[in-house]
Amino acid sequence: MSGDSHRPRRAVWSMLLILLVWTAAQAGARPDGVDMSASFDGHDIAGTSVDKPLRLQPDSTIRVAVELTNNTGAALEIRRVDLTGHVLGLSYFSYSTDVELSIAPGQSDALRYRLELRGLAGQATGLMGGELAVYDANGTAVAAIPVITDVRGSLWSVYGLFGIALAVLTALGFADAGFAIARHRFSVTRGRRGLRLLAPGLGIGLVFAFIASVARWWVPDTGLWLAFAGVTAAVAFLLGYASPMPVPEDELGDAGVGEVETDGDDADEDETERIPAEKPKP
Structure with a gap:
């Protein structure tokens, strides 16, 4: 079920990667x-x-x-x-x-x-x-x-909405990875942990280049976009690859059971102390 939920997101990032390597060199012979x-x-x-x-x-x-x-x-x-x-x-x-x-x-x-x-x-x-x-x-x-x-157009233009969509997808990617870490469901394989952060890292580079364009710092030509996206994607992959291995769920489960049992014993002792001893009948 979890694999099916990730398919739309993976499809979006795949289309984005294809878009990055596609250029407008189809102007025809001059x-x-x-x-x-x-x-x-x-x-x-x-x-x-x-x-x-x-x-x-x-x-x-x-x-x-x-x-x-x-x-x-x-x-x-x-x-x-x-x-x-x-x-x-x-x-x-x-x-x-x-x-x-x-x-x-x-x-x-x-x-x-x-x-x-x-x-x-x-x-x-x-x-x-x-x-x-x-x-x-x-x-x-x-x-x-x-x-x-x-x-001198509007941020709500087609180009502006494109940048906003990139920012939302990037934020969702990091949120997804953050929830996986918090729930101890991050992959135990280093390569998969790196790939989990690769797409959000790619998004950071794209969003930064978009902000530079809208803020009028520079012209975001294809080379600059690819350079920034490649660097941030590589850094994110390395962070995921070097991240500590998550605690297995069975270990967490054993620890939880032990705590529950201890709490139960304490409760039984408290209840036992509150029950008065019965007096023998004459």
């Missing part, structure tokens, strides 16, 4: 020879960093200018421009704008439009890696510029 530059409200976005991120204010309007140079030998047809923000390979905000631009070989041209950030407050918050990419008629990204964004 043809060589396409140069791209872009500006938001007159500021070049190529130089964004943690100290100078691209600030995105919910429900605001941004003037976007994209300049493209076609250095290939074929005409370039641009049909879409996407602004996305992603963490661990998942996109947490995305704005797609349909455009029509044809650039002949060896020529340059520019796109200018207004981007309205509607609904951004409910999508993400904090520092986040992003990308401005242009796509051709076949849906292939032909050029892109990586950006560091500072999203």
Whole structure:
């Protein structure tokens, strides 16, 4: 019965581990020879960093200018421009704008439009890696510029709820291990004790990286998340592995029985002393 109760939790942690190793490297092949530059409200976005991120204010309007140079030998047809923000390979905000631009070989041209950030407050918050990419008629990204964004959204956004869920799962993992230790049901095998704390330790690293993102300390790219999660998971495993062996239940049971019997003898003695001796009948 106890094994069945742990299956949903193990499934969640398994999905989380798969998510960690999955990246957003599915942007498709990009043809060589396409140069791209872009500006938001007159500021070049190529130089964004943690100290100078691209600030995105919910429900605001941004003037976007994209300049493209076609250095290939074929005409370039641009049909879409996407602004996305992603963490661990998942996109947490995305704005797609349909455009029509044809650039002949060896020529340059520019796109200018207004981007309205509607609904951004409910999508993400904090520092986040992003990308401005242009796509051709076949849906292939032909050029892109990586950006560091500072999203001024809500903690109750999709990204915020993702971090809160990580914190809850981590707390439940440690609570489960704590109850097992208190009830002397922790495994007597060192390896299993370490594995019992491995998942909560992994959660600590993920939650810390999430807090760093929301607090705007740094951009939580996939490498940083994996590094922190790996270190905290390894430390938690070692703590579980080196933890003292729990007392077997049979020993606890014997001790309990002895105490109960002793208490019973004392009670019998007390009762015996309170009963007066009967006088002999004449």
